[in-house]
Amino acid sequence: MNERRKPYPFDWIEPKWQTIWDEQRFFHAPNPGEKNFVPAKPKFYVLDMFPYPSGAGLHVGHPEGYTATDIIARYKRLLGFNVLHPMGWDAFGLPAEQYAIKTGQHPAITTRENVAKFKTQLKRIGFSYDWEREVNTTDPAYYKWTQWIFLQIYNSWFNPETKKAEPISTYRGADPDSVRLAYVAEVAVNWCPELGTVLANEEVIDGKSEVGGFPVVRRPMRQWMLHITAFADRLLDGLEALDWADSIKALQRNWIGKSEGAEIDFKIDNRNETIRVFTTRPDTLYGATYMVLAPENSLVDEITTGEHRNSVAGYRTQIAAKSDLERTDLAKEKTGAFTGAFAINPANNEQIPIWVADYVLMGYGTGAIMGVPGHDARDLEFAQKFGLRIIPVVQAPGKTADESIGYVDDGIAINSPLLDGLTTEAAKRKITAWLEERELGRRSINYKLRDWLFSRQRYWGEPFPVVWRDGKHEALPESELPLEPPALEDFKPTGTGEPPLAKAKDWIRYSDSASRETNTMPQWAGSCWYYLRFCDPRNDQRFVGEEPERYWMGGEKPGGVDLYVGGVEHAVLHLLYARFWHKVLFDLGHVSKPEPFQRLVNQGMILGEDGRKMSKRWGNVIDPLDVIEIYGADAFRCYELFMGPLEQMKPWSMKGVEGVSRFLARVWRLIMEENQAGEWILSDEVQDVAADKSQLKVLHTTIKKVTGDIETLSFNTAISQMMILVNALTNAPAKPVSALRTLLLLLNPFAPHLTSELWETLAEKFPGAAGDITEQSWPRHDERFLVEDEIEIVLQVNGKVRDKITIALDATNAELEAAALASEKVQRSVAGQTIRKVVVVAKKLVNVVTR
RNA sequence: GCCGAUGUGGCGAAAUGGCAGACGCAACGGACUUAAAAUCCGUUGGGCUUAAACGGCCCGUGCCGGUUCGAGUCCGGCCAUCGGCACCA
Known part of the structure; x- marks a missing residue:
């Protein structure tokens, strides 16, 4: 694309402002006690999940969340917050090591190169990070504190x-x-x-x-x-x-997987030993007709009797040879082997056989279960295959005892002398207490978490x-x-x-x-605490200084980081591990809050233009720098969020970028025009005039909507509303400079370069707005400009729109009803019918009901 | 199987229980231009009625039912897609 065809000169505006921001340290956040720190301002800590700097560089998925946080950061600064908005590198990891194995190049070198590449890319998008707080997990000054x-x-x-x-x-x-x-x-x-x-x-x-x-x-x-x-x-x-x-x-x-139940000890017949099982359904104890040990359970060798040794050993060998994949294959049939040993069901003293089967996992509970085929799908399948007894002990509502076999929900206990007639909940309590009295069992809680x-x-x-x-x-x-x-x-x-x-x-x-x-x-490890290091990244005495930690991680809520945005792929592990470390540090008195992250948002994945996941394989990967080359960083930023709700998965569209780029160009041309020489100069239409009533209305509607939408991270609708405002101003013969300035402020977090440039240009001719746009205050809307004297009212008949009337805002319900009934169209629709009711919703509608 | 999310035009999507489809894309028409691009203006859910226009009417937010004067939105039951967990006792 040649110079003339650029919709507006982002190619020189953007580098210009990026340099200014860097050189003047616009986005550096001083810590308490440092120069330029303003204690009166409230703090806001907005954090991105820092990336692993891979060799491939950024793709358009990364900057989606980064743009969202950058908008919040810039918005909060204009609102008068001290904003902590840092970035760093999660740079330990396999790819650099694999590359080292292949090429002999030290991972530190690869990492340094990749970090440089990522940083250049991020800077080119115009993010307002405080780069003076950059951290790198592979830096000895950082991992000293990880250690x-x-x-x-x-x-x-x-x-x-x-x-x-x-x-x-x-x-x-x-x-x-x-x-x-x-x-x-x-x-x-x-x-x-x-x-x-x-x-x-x-x-x-x-x-x-x-x-x-x-x-x-x-x-x-x-x-x-x-x-x-x-x-x-x-x-x-x-x-x-x-x-x-x-x-x-x-x-x-789900990952923690807490389940409450009981441990029950089953005596092994003719031996002075017990097998302990965990169950969430102690109420079904009378239905336990067999036991199963996991193949790895060390008890198996001890209890297996002579004639079964070969078959059990064979079975265990067979299982050991299986991969995890094969073992967890659900479609397969139940397998198992009888040990020849028996246990005693403590509830009724009946002898029940002990089996070995791989459907019991060594890693959960005690590595042994009681088999209750009547009320557990897996046990039922196993019992049916191996011909074990099946006793119904929980009656399903509206079913007979026999029909209740296979019923796994709550019901009424049957065939259980101690429990008959009790609800499942009551039966659990009673049998657990009974077992505890006899020291045969106890209440117990199990977790899936390892x-x-x-x-x-x-x-x-x-x-x-x-x-x-x-x-x-x-x-x-x-x-x-x-x-x-x-x-x-x-x-x-x-x-x-x-x-x-x-x-x-x-x-x-x-x-x-x-x-x-x-x-x-x-x-x-490195990512478990990086959000703390950002508070005080150069401290060589402590992993984070006490005062910066209390300040940036402070606030009334339990979590310190006010907003944390990142991919859903970290929903479990990273977030659980970080919370765990944080709690340890909290208990030991090293940090002031029990939780690291107060508000967490996961951005949705961005798909390729073909609707498939972006990947080299499909050749549908979009490089942000390619997009920025053609449309500029501001258009790239705006499009990332105009696509749809932040949290949703959505496909990329170059046409969509173009649309957003057109919008930004319209903003540019609201204020600038090309002279004979083809140079952009301030437009004559920009004048120091008062905005008219309709302009004020749309302006203040926009202030209100954009402000609310940024708070809820609904950036797509915020941009829509600014488009509406721009469309409304486009045809005005005179563009009021006050309205334009408000527009620029609202748009600044989204398109910081464009708005900075235009703000500066306006300031040259129109005094009264000193300083850079980033030093201004966020506009506030005034409700007075939103109300009108007259309002459109929808007239419905039986819930269907038949007419619309314009009526005074303060019209009474009676006046509204009268006006509705007077409508010719309403009269036509109700002709020949009896009006049963008239529903009047003030300032909204009148519904005439004839049914 | 369990848990969660989503389902609205040709596409991305909007819509405190109150005009479904804002805004953008695409498409079509017009203005400007020698022409094109760019720009600006307009039309655009489906159908019926009408010579045409205006107007009028019907249908439409995955499916079936319910609550309500009124449901994309609330409730119940399904279906589909995506994601997570998965023999977790």
Whole structure:
């Protein structure tokens, strides 16, 4: 596109203002006590999920949320807030390491290059970040504090009395290592041979690695774990007071997966041992006709009797050989093997067989269940396949006992001497109390949430500040932080499960008697607390200064960050992990708030023009810089949000960008015109005249709507309303400069370059508005300009519109009714019918009812 | 299977229980132009009625029912699409 065809000269306006903003530090937010800090202003902390700087650069999906937050940031500044709006880099991670393996280039170099690229792109869009607060998780000055926080976690335990994290020194037990919030355990991990690392459950999708899609197998390994499950209840309860979408809260609740029930001990027949099971339906105990142990349950070997040893061993081998994918395949039939052993049902002392089956998972509950085929779909299927007894013990409403087999909801207890006639709820209470009295069981709560597998066998991550001595781990002193990873030539996995750091023999050797931990932390670590570091990013004494933390994370609500915007893909893990760390830091007194993020919004994905997910494969990826080249950054920003509601998934459309670009050009031409020489000069039509009544009405309607819409993040309708205003002003022979200035202010958060330039141009000819547009105040609407003397009233007959009349605003209901009945069209519609009722809605409508 | 979200013109989408489709795109017509682009103005849910215009009428927000003077919006029951979890006892 050549110079002449640009709808307005964004190509020089945009770089001009970006330079001014940078040089004059317009968007730098000083901390309390620093120069230019204004204590009287309220604070607003608006945060984006910081990106992983990949080699591919930004695509149009990233800036959607970033534009939304930037509009909020600019709007809040005009409203007189101290705004914290930072950006940084979540730069540890696999791609840079994989690239290093392929090319030998150190991940730090790749990361530096990618960060530079991302930063250039973000700056080109005109975001008002305070770049002086930029952080990078791979910077030793940053991960020093990531390691420090790990030590806080390591040096804490969860006190069940106070339900809080406390320093390990307050623990009175014999073995503190057994209760630390960071502990080492031999666990079955998701080992990915291809990546040469273990993965968290969350990083495994359908038995394959989330990154790369490589096969993942189960394998026991010694791993660092974080005891997040201790906080399950608080993570659950804390959701209540947060302004998050219900759907996101539901995802977290679902992930935590709290279920209440009972543990029940079944005595093994002829042995002095019991099998403990967890059930949410203790009321169905009389219907428990068999038990099942998970194949990995260590009791299996002990109890299996002679003639069944071969079949059980065979079954367990067969299951062990299966991948996770095969095991969780729902379509398959139930399988299992009888152990030959029996247990005693504590309710009725009946002997019931003990089976092994893979539909019972070792990782949930106790790794054993009581089989109640009458009222559990899985147990029913299993019992039917293996011919086990099925007893109905809960009667479904309106059904016979036999018809109630397979009924899994609440009903009335039957065939249960102690419980007969009780509702499910009452029966649960009674049987639990009965079991507790006899010490055969107890109330119990189970969670799906597992402890967080926190170690990775990688190079490009934070090393653990831990050394091993005589087989025991101990923390490094704080003075040795940051602990930097060793320089390596070869980043390849060792293939044995030993991390790449194991290759750095000198580095590992800490002293004659101690050696360093060679695992590194997962990528989640750095992002668990970056929002805190932004408050005080250059502090080298503390992970965040107390005063900046209290100021920026302050406020009346429990969460400190006022608005957090990012992709829904982080709805569970990142947000749960960050909340967990935050609660530990809160308990230990390091931060002032119990929750990190008060209001959370997930932006929807942007699809390609073909309606498919953007991907290289479809060739439908849109590069923001290509769009900006043709239409400018302001048009790009506006289109990102004009497309539709922020949270919705929606397809990209270049035609749509063009439409928005036309709108901005119309704004430009409201104020500017081309002279004979083809130069843009201030238009003669811009005059210092008062806006007329209709202009004032649309202007103030726009102020009101845009303000309300920004608050609710309804940016698409805010832009629509500004289009209406511009359309209304376009044909005015004289453009009142006051109205234009208001328009520019309203549009400024959306199109900051264009409006800055026009504001400056207006100021040259029309005095009275000193300073840059970003230094002005947000306009307020005046209700007086919205009301009219006369108002249009809709006349309905039986709910259908028949006529419209214009009538005085203050017309009484009686006058409205009279006017409606006088309408010729209404009379025609009601002719020959009896009027039964007339509904009058003041200032809106009159409905004449004849039925 | 469970949980959640969504369903409105040719397309992206608007609509405190009160005129369905604002605004934008696309399309069509007009003005300007030698011409095109750009720009400006106008038309645009479907159908019936009418020679045409004006006017009038009917239908229409995934489907079926309900509440209401009045339902895209509230309630009940389905269907479809997308997302999450998934043998979680």
